[in-house]
Amino acid sequence: MSKAREARWRPGLADGPLHSEIFASSQDASGPGLALALACDALAVAAKEDDPLAEAEDRRQVLWVQDKRAVQLGGRPYHHGLPPDLRDRLIHVEATRPEDALFALEEGLKCRDLACVIGEVTGNPRALDFTASRRLSLAAEKHGVALWLVRLDAEPDLSSARMRWRASAAPSRPPLWNGDAPGKPAWKAELFRARSHAPGHWTLSHDKGQLAIRHPERPFIAAQDIGHLVRPTVGRSLAAVARG
Amino acid sequence: MLADARTVCPALKAVPADPAGDLAFLEKLAVWAQRWGPWSALDPPDGLLVDTTAAAHLFGGEARLLGDVEAAFSKRGLSVRAAIASTAGAAWALAHYGTRGTVVGPGQDAMQIMRALGDLPVAALRLDPDVLTVLRRLGLKRLGDLGNITSGAIDRSGQAADTAGRDALHRRFRNRKSPSANPLVRLDQLLGRVPEPLLPVVAQPVPMVQRRLMEPIRHRTLLDQVLADLAEDMARELEGRGEGARRLEAGMWRVDGEVIVRRLELASATRDPAHIARLFEEKLEGIEAGFGIETVRLRASWAEPLAAEQGDVEAAAERHGTSLSACIDRLAVRLGPDAVRRPVARESHLPERAQSWQPPLEPAPSASAPKNHERPLKLLDRAERISVLYASPDGYPQRFRWRGSVHDVARVEGPERIAPEWWREKSNVRLRDYYRIEDTIGRRYWIYRSGLAGDGRGGVPDWFLQGIAS
Numbered sequence: 088m089s090k091a092r093e094a095r096w097r098p099g100l101a102d103g104p105l106h107s108e109i110f111a112s113s114q115d116a117s118g119p120g121l122a123l124a125l126a127c128d129a130l131a132v133a134a135k136e137d138d139p140l141a142e143a144e145d146r147r148q149v150l151w152v153q154d155k156r157a158v159q160l161g162g163r164p165y166h167h168g169l170p171p172d173l174r175d176r177l178i179h180v181e182a183t184r185p186e187d188a189l190f191a192l193e194e195g196l197k198c199r200d201l202a203c204v205i206g207e208v209t210g211n212p213r214a215l216d217f218t219a220s221r222r223l224s225l226a227a228e229k230h231g232v233a234l235w236l237v238r239l240d241a242e243p244d245l246s247s248a249r250m251r252w253r254a255s256a257a258p259s260r261p262p263l264w265n266g267d268a269p270g271k272p273a274w275k276a277e278l279f280r281a282r283s284h285a286p287g288h289w290t291l292s293h294d295k296g297q298l299a300i301r302h303p304e305r306p307f308i309a310a311q312d313i314g315h316l317v318r319p320t321v322g323r324s325l326a327a328v329a330r331g
Numbered sequence: 332m333l334a335d336a337r338t339v340c341p342a343l344k345a346v347p348a349d350p351a352g353d354l355a356f357l358e359k360l361a362v363w364a365q366r367w368g369p370w371s372a373l374d375p376p377d378g379l380l381v382d383t384t385a386a387a388h389l390f391g392g393e394a395r396l397l398g399d400v401e402a403a404f405s406k407r408g409l410s411v412r413a414a415i416a417s418t419a420g421a422a423w424a425l426a427h428y429g430t431r432g433t434v435v436g437p438g439q440d441a442m443q444i445m446r447a448l449g450d451l452p453v454a455a456l457r458l459d460p461d462v463l464t465v466l467r468r469l470g471l472k473r474l475g476d477l478g479n480i481t482s483g484a485i486d487r488s489g490q491a492a493d494t495a496g497r498d499a500l501h502r503r504f505r506n507r508k509s510p511s512a513n514p515l516v517r518l519d520q521l522l523g524r525v526p527e528p529l530l531p532v533v534a535q536p537v538p539m540v541q542r543r544l545m546e547p548i549r550h551r552t553l554l555d556q557v558l559a560d561l562a563e564d565m566a567r568e569l570e571g572r573g574e575g576a577r578r579l580e581a582g583m584w585r586v587d588g589e590v591i592v593r594r595l596e597l598a599s600a601t602r603d604p605a606h607i608a609r610l611f612e613e614k615l616e617g618i619e620a621g622f623g624i625e626t627v628r629l630r631a632s633w634a635e636p637l638a639a640e641q642g643d644v645e646a647a648a649e650r651h652g653t654s655l656s657a658c659i660d661r662l663a664v665r666l667g668p669d670a671v672r673r674p675v676a677r678e679s680h681l682p683e684r685a686q687s688w689q690p691p692l693e694p695a696p697s698a699s700a701p702k703n704h705e706r707p708l709k710l711l712d713r714a715e716r717i718s719v720l721y722a723s724p725d726g727y728p729q730r731f732r733w734r735g736s737v738h739d740v741a742r743v744e745g746p747e748r749i750a751p752e753w754w755r756e757k758s759n760v761r762l763r764d765y766y767r768i769e770d771t772i773g774r775r776y777w778i779y780r781s782g783l784a785g786d787g788r789g790g791v792p793d794w795f796l797q798g799i800a801s
Contacts, residue, residue, distance in 0.1 A: 114734070114736070114774065115774040115775070115776075115799060116707070116708050116709050116775075116799040116800060116801045117774075117801065119708065119709065119801065120708055120800075120801020121801075123708070123801065124801075148655060148691075158712065159712070161709055161711075161799060162709040162710050162711035162712060162798070162799060163674070163709060163710060163712065164674060164708065164709055165674070165682075165686060165706060165707060165708060165709055165710040165798065166674040166675065166676050166685070166686040167676065167682075167685060167686065167700050167701060167706040168705075168706035168707045168708045168709070168710070168798070168800070169708065174676075174700075175695060177673065177674060178659070178671065178672075178673050178691045179671075179672055179673065179674060179688075180662060180666065180670055180671050181666075181670045182666055182670065183666070183670075187665065187666055190665060191662055191666065194653075194658055194661050194662055195658065197652050197653055197658070198652055198653050198654070198655060198657075198658035199651055199652030199653065199654065200652075200654055200655035200658070201655065201658070230651065230652045232652075255772075256772060256773035256774040256775070257772075257773045258741065258769065258771075258772070258773040259742075259769060259773060259775070261742070265744065267742055267743065267744070268742060268743070268744035268767065269742050269743075269744060269767050269768065269769035269775050269800070272775065272800065272801045273773065275773075293801075
């Protein structure tokens with residue numbers, strides 16, 4: 088089996104789907120966080136594969152569409168909290184109704200100057216039925232722009248998304264220098280429907296701009312024991328050392 | 332000041348000064364005033380100069396022309412003092428200090444001009460106030476006094492005294508090069524001995540195309556067709572000028588005299604007729620045609636330079652998908668201009684002020700990001716109040732309730748203390764201690780305590796949840 092059509096999903100695969108759905112709770116930001124991490128991963132893979140004549144740095148814009156309820160529940164993207172390479176190329180769209188959000192998503196997918204489109208839609212609106220999701224899939228595949236649609240507090244209904252994830256928060260790995268502080272973001276991700284991969288569970292973490300699988304069976308590498316930073320003074324006080 | 336004046340005269344009407352608006356009005360007036368001559372120039376703050384050379388006979392002579400000017404201005408509710416002279420300086424002097432409607436006719440030489448203007452004060456020379464003070468101290472009050480000394484033309488009896496006075500005056504002002512600081516230069520300009528170049532005002536007509544229809548139209552499809560044709564015409568018009576439209580106004584005149592105006596703003600300059608027609612289709616929803624629309628007019632009231640492009644180099648790419656500005660235009664027309672925005676950094680320590688929103692294609696201002704501080708992925712529009720359980724009022728939070736569910740804090744980092752911006756906020760605004768926390772199942776939030784216990788700015792500090800980290 089070729090590397091690209093591997094059954095088991097892992098980050099960094101080349102045949103990234105163009106339409107994915109991520110189901111998450113609106114109580115935390117695991118849905119948009121995982122969507123951003125997957126989008127960054129896909130963009131990095133695409134940049135690596137591109138021809139050498141392409142521009143060194145990807146300056147294409149990223150469209151982030153939220154409906155009104157998603158803004159109320161989860162807030163707006165915050166400039167200083169975004170990944171550094173996306174910070175200056177984000178365009179935010181706030182749609183009042185789900186129909187407007189779908190229109191904005193489709194217009195974004197039709198635009199050749201966008202790197203990817205991220206959407207946040209709350210619940211199961213009537214407008215987002217199988218036809219609408221099929222339209223999004225077709226638009227994404229025709230123009231080659233990837234869509235990551237976050238469904239907040241939604242039931243997984245009928246949809247034509249190529250990969251469907253369920254995301255929730257996972258305890259992060261403690262940082263090296265302060266074991267009591269929250270670490271780099273981590274999520275429990277469940278792939279429950281995919282075209283080319285077998286379903287499965289992963290704990291994913293996004294650290295230093297890289298999406299990685301964390302193996303739960305391996306214990307945390309807690310703050311490493313660096314050893315004594317000061318040489319012990321054996322048997323003599325410091326004052327005695329200074330005198331001698 | 333104003334209060335004093337109002338006590339004296341209660342019916343006083345006060346209007347704030349608007350110098351920029353006045354200047355804009357003067358520019359419009361200057362273009363309008365070109366009806367009396369081929370070109371006109373501004374004389375800020377309140378004057379206009381029109382060149383009527385060889386144009387007066389069209390109005391039946393200079394006196395009739397002045398009458399026409401007065402009539403036209405009074406019809407528009409403006410009071411005016413007008414005068415005609417053979418130099419701009421002389422006309423200015425007569426309009427400001429002469430009697431109304433004076434004409435110092437054509438074909439007069441410097442002597443005759445001097446005789447006509449001799450009684451005017453030296454302020455009629457357009458001089459700076461300090462020069463006027465000098466002249467007053469020298470005892471030179473009228474133009475005639477100055478003219479006598481500099482030329483010595485009128486009275487030739489005391490020849491020696493005159494030359495001495497002229498030399499003294501030349502010495503006094505020999506370092507003054509600017510005309511408004513040198514009465515001798517001004518006098519020569521007034522008499523036409525030195526040329527005085529003026530900067531004419533040139534009208535920039537707004538690109539405009541229109542269609543008068545033989546039959547009034549009442550149906551949407553026909554109106555769309557007319558607008559598509561107009562967009563084609565507008566594209567040709569704009570291409571000829573090397574410009575692209577940023578704002579377009581479509582005016583539709585109905586048979587019963589009503590005018591319907593629809594305005595369109597574009598994210599970047601464009602003259603693509605298909606794009607413009609498509610955006611107007613969205614805007615024409617719900618137009619009341621009444622008995623029919625007989626004239627449609629399209630104006631580009633804001634245009635920016637846009638170079639001509641070769642069309643078919645990237646034809647394949649053009650067919651594939653829309654450009655970014657076209658995409659933003661479509662979104663802004665359907666969702667409203669405030670719905671499509673870009674977050675940009677702003678210089679501030681307060682988290683909600685450190686980000687501002689601006690139209691997506693404008694250049695971002697430069698601002699530095701907070702260093703070495705983790706910020707959450709998303710920020711709530713308003714920080715939400717939470718109830719927190721803590722061991723000590725200044726200590727770490729242990730458990731909190733937000734939106735009806737209880738979160739047990741497993742890990743915490745902080746506090747990061749952010750003081751209020753005292754230069755723009757009230758003195759009783761409390762400082763904030765921010766904590767990054769993670770609860771037992773791994774949800775990460777950004778919460779703050781507003782104030783300290785016993786800081787004298789309120790009671791027990793409240794806790795707020797402001798950000799949600801990924």
